[in-house]
Amino acid sequence: MNESLLVYPDPPPPELVRTLDLGGYTWKAVSRPQEVDGQWLGAVVAVDNRPEDAFGFCRALHRQGGDVPVLLLVSGAHLDELEMRDDLYADFCLTPFHQRELEARLAHLVWRSGTVLRHELIEYGPLLVNTETYQASIAGRPLDLTFMEYELLKFLAASPGKVFTRETLLSRVWGYDYFGGARTVDVHVRRLRAKLGEEHAGLITTVRSVGYRFGLSRWER
CATH class of the missing domain: 1.10.10.10 (Winged helix-like DNA-binding domain superfamily/Winged helix DNA-binding domain)
Structure with missing residues (x-):
């Protein structure tokens, strides 16, 4: 399995980039489902700017199979849009997020994939x-x-x-x-x-x- 995270959209929010980099994750930002190839640890999808495009990306990812767990970054204004879409994501984090909370949710996302990342000293x-x-x-x-x-x-x-x-x-x-x-x-x-x-x-x-x-x-x- 590719030990990297998918990130949508491209370019991703700067605060997400910072948390991923500080956490030592390898990741790839994509703007279309067609750019997704192979198996991934998980996907982080920012919903707020273009919600329909973000959910469309999740649906396409779901159709491709592979059971890639998805973490949504979503503001309180878009929480209602999560109803009836439970099959599209594994977890969500409210934005603006606290870095420690997102770090914990990212770790849980990776754990769901059955992979334990060994961060080098x-x-x-x-x-x-x-x-x-x-x-x-x-x-x-x-x-x-x-x-x-x-x-x-x-x-x-x-x-x-x-x-x-x-x-x-x-x-x-x-x-x-x-x-x-x-x-x-x-x-x-x-x-x-x-x-x-x-x-x-x-x-x-x-x-x-x-x-x-x-x-x-x-x-x-």
């Missing part, structure tokens, strides 16, 4: 990040991180050596619609360095006039 030197349990440790010492500190550390550690601007970090970690300034990133980096400890604070490097980098670039190895 992110390891870099003394740092270990468990993307499944939201835990991190440095040289065997557990790190007491807030949710956003963890998300920032996970994002940086997943791409060692790559430089990210503050604007990119705000967009990818905090969300596309987050209006906090660059100071938000600076404050969280400072807290992360403090929690990593003096010996390991240098894992996060400031790149002057650009942003931040985790670990060494390939030129420094």
Whole structure:
């Protein structure tokens, strides 16, 4: 089975993209049922913008067989439209959604497929990040991180050596619609360095006039 999720429509809502990426899911956005091929872990369908098209996509997916479980993202204004359509979806999540709730529903969607995704640990030197349990440790010492500190550390550690601007970090970690300034990133980096400890604070490097980098670039190895 393809260990990926189908997402409709293409392009999908930015907040959904962020949750999928942070959750470590592989996914493919489609705009028509004809683009669906093979077996999938599940499908996430955003209903709100064009409800009839979204339900039409679900019906086409249902006719194709394969028992792909569908998670609908739907606002309260469209809840009534779920009546008499129980056969088209396995679960739904109200929008605007809380990230933690959608993460839980995505995990349940994957579980319904009978597949257990094994998220790899992110390891870099003394740092270990468990993307499944939201835990991190440095040289065997557990790190007491807030949710956003963890998300920032996970994002940086997943791409060692790559430089990210503050604007990119705000967009990818905090969300596309987050209006906090660059100071938000600076404050969280400072807290992360403090929690990593003096010996390991240098894992996060400031790149002057650009942003931040985790670990060494390939030129420094």
